[in-house]
Amino acid sequence: MTQRNRLNWSGAAALRGTRAGAARGLRLAAEHVLTEARKRVPIEEATLERSGVASVDETALTAGVSFDTPYAVRQHEDMTLRHDAGRTAKYLERPLEEEAANVEAIIAAQVRRALRG
Structure with missing residues (x-):
């Protein structure tokens, strides 16, 4: 007895789902890192802490976390402070x-x- 199975592969849909899941994952992961960084950011008036943002470029599938004050880099890099x-x-x-x-x-x-469903 021969058994036959048919598989319909929807590669384009799978790729779209994978990309959408990756973008959502990047956003959640960047937000997670931002939350952890805010727990350690030097704080006096909380201006530096409040300046933190997480961003995602869904086209390039890249994420970033940044702090935007004039002194953010110095506070990050100067180990003597x-x-x-x-x-x-x-x-x-x-x-x-x-x-x-x-x-x-x-x-x-x-x-x-995203791939499940």
Whole structure:
């Protein structure tokens, strides 16, 4: 007895779903990194903390997290500055490195979700 199966592959739809899931994952992952960075950003009046944004370029599938004050770079890079407990220089770099596995998992989960349905 011969058994036949038919598979209809919709590659274009699968790619669209994968791309949409990746974009959603990037947004969630960038927001996650921003949340973690805000926990460490030097704080006096919270201006630097409030300036943080997460952005996604869905065309290029890239994400960014940035802080936009005149002193954001100095606060990030100058290791000699003193900060309140729990607040530190490298407030963006360290959370990004430490959360890399979580970032990957967030993106992967959204791609899987998009492919399921």
